[in-house]
Amino acid sequence: MGKSDIKLIGSWASAFTTRVRIAFNIKNVEYEHLEEVLGKKSDLLLQSNPVHKKFPVLLHDGKPLPESLIIVQYIDEVWSSGPSILPADPLDRALERFWAAYVDEKFFPSLKLVRVTQGEQLAAAVEAVGKSFEVMDGAFHQCSKGNAFFGGERVGYLDIAFGCTLAWLRALEKIVGVKLFDEVKHPALAKWMDSFCSDPAVEGLIPETDRFIEFLKLLPGAPPRH
Amino acid sequence: MGEVKVIGASLSLFCCRIEWALKLKGVEYEYIEEDLRNKSSILLQYNPVHKKVPVLVHKGKPVAESLVILEYIDETWKQNPILPADPFEKSVVRFWSRFVDEKCVVGAWAACCAQEHEKEEAIKSAQESLGILDKQIESRKFLGGEKLGFLDLVVGSLPNWLEFIEELGGIKLVDPEKFPSLHAWAQNFFEIPIIKERTPMAKDLINYCKTSGLAPNKKQV
Numbered sequence: 001m002g003k004s005d006i007k008l009i010g011s012w013a014s015a016f017t018t019r020v021r022i023a024f025n026i027k028n029v030e031y032e033h034l035e036e037v038l039g040k041k042s043d044l045l046l047q048s049n050p051v052h053k054k055f056p057v058l059l060h061d062g063k064p065l066p067e068s069l070i071i072v073q074y075i076d077e078v079w080s081s082g083p084s085i086l087p088a089d090p091l092d093r094a095l096e097r098f099w100a101a102y103v104d105e106k107f108f109p110s111l112k113l114v115r116v117t118q119g120e121q122l123a124a125a126v127e128a129v130g131k132s133f134e135v136m137d138g139a140f141h142q143c144s145k146g147n148a149f150f151g152g153e154r155v156g157y158l159d160i161a162f163g164c165t166l167a168w169l170r171a172l173e174k175i176v177g178v179k180l181f182d183e184v185k186h187p188a189l190a191k192w193m194d195s196f197c198s199d200p201a202v203e204g205l206i207p208e209t210d211r212f213i214e215f216l217k218l219l220p221g222a223p224p225r226h
Numbered sequence: 227m228g229e230v231k232v233i234g235a236s237l238s239l240f241c242c243r244i245e246w247a248l249k250l251k252g253v254e255y256e257y258i259e260e261d262l263r264n265k266s267s268i269l270l271q272y273n274p275v276h277k278k279v280p281v282l283v284h285k286g287k288p289v290a291e292s293l294v295i296l297e298y299i300d301e302t303w304k305q306n307p308i309l310p311a312d313p314f315e316k317s318v319v320r321f322w323s324r325f326v327d328e329k330c331v332v333g334a335w336a337a338c339c340a341q342e343h344e345k346e347e348a349i350k351s352a353q354e355s356l357g358i359l360d361k362q363i364e365s366r367k368f369l370g371g372e373k374l375g376f377l378d379l380v381v382g383s384l385p386n387w388l389e390f391i392e393e394l395g396g397i398k399l400v401d402p403e404k405f406p407s408l409h410a411w412a413q414n415f416f417e418i419p420i421i422k423e424r425t426p427m428a429k430d431l432i433n434y435c436k437t438s439g440l441a442p443n444k445k446q447v
Contacts, residue, residue, distance in 0.1 A: 051325065051358060060314070063314055065314070065317050065318075065321070066321065067320075067321055067324065070317050070320045070321055070324075071317075073317070073320070074313050074314070074316075074317045077313040077316070078313050090298050090301040090302045091284075091287055091289070091298070093297070093298070093301065094289045094294050094295070094297065094298040095289075097291075097294045097297065098289070098290060098291055098294050101291055101293075101294065102275065135275060
């Protein structure tokens with residue numbers, strides 16, 4: 001199967017796109033990356049995802065598939081001879097899916113809120129992120145079973161889902177000048193963050209913090225920061 | 227296959243999906259009705275993160291979130307598969323399932339709760355989502371393939387609940403002319419015996435709200 005049969009519409013700055021790229025790395029699959037320009041959605045994107053008009057979108061033999069976590073599961077199922085991304089046991093799979101949904105519905109939105117708030121609202125947002133990390137710490141102990149990753153010995157579905165939010169975390173801590181993650185309180189998660197970012201499948205894909213800060217400045221809604 | 231329990235609320239639009247799936251696969255289960263105004267210690271123990279129904283408990287281990295539970299059911303009990311075997315077809319089903327929950331359900335609820343000056347916009351937005359779903363259904367009898375499947379069970383939560391939402395919010399969202407495919411699909415769906423025997427009816431939902439004085443949370447109904 002040629003590289004040209006597999007195209008990924010996305011952006012270097014998008015956590016959701018990075019999830020898919022990590023999945024392809026795990027499976028050692030080559031693909032063509034089509035970089036979207038901020039503020040100007042390509043015709044291909046609009047045609048491929050007419051419902052949401054968002055990336056990432058995978059085009060496999062011309063068939064479009066949007067939604068990062070759906071694409072990651074698809075990659076796991078199609079390239080089944082490579083290392084597994086989701087665990088084999090249905091209960092373990094359900095747990096990772098549950099927590100990935102939590103990341104997208106609760107954790108990530110609470111993190112993003114920090115960018116657009118100030119004063120009392122910012123303090124509340126910071127507190128909410130702290131609580132979310134407590135929850136994710138519990139999730140880590142539940143899923144990792146003493147291993148280095150949520151997925152066990154290797155980077156898996158939930159590692160990918162959660163880990164790709166790290167660029168936001170690091171950038172926001174610098175932007176607002178407040179610690180959002182307490183590594184003393186959550187040493188296992190802190191260690192996981194290092195392990196995740198230095199994993200061969202991930203290395204180089206999480207945006208570098210200062211570059212990402214410059215990118216975030218281009219997004220609307222943020223109050224002036226001193 | 228081990229003891230199966232469903233912790234649910236009989237009027238919940240998310241819980242009926244789980245029971246439909248289990249019935250479709252011929253899996254016996256014990257149903258535990260939860261009073262959402264007075265949550266039990268069992269629910270809080272099994273779903274400490276969200277404290278919501280439905281929760282499936284299998285051999286003592288809990289699984290929460292209806293779409294996650296449906297996938298678990300399909301992977302654990304392999305008879306009468308509800309997801310397509312083909313990875314692309316399966317992904318399409320997952321995509322539309324999320325669309326139902328993230329756009330149609332959320333949109334309808336927002337329209338119901340919207341303040342007067344925002345109501346028209348919220349209704350328009352909800353109807354836009356329903357219109358996209360309607361177009362996706364086309365004239366199909368079943369939504370994931372040749373027989374009743376995952377996406378049917380997910381969409382199946384909508385029709386009666388939308389009727390309830392309209393009554394609750396004093397709004398009009400659905401009519402057969404606007405969404406003919408959804409309407410035709412629903413007519414067929416609710417005639418299926420296992421579906422019919424376990425479907426929250428709009429009038430029961432309305433009575434429950436009136437008698438309990440609850441402002442229903444979207445995941446509680």
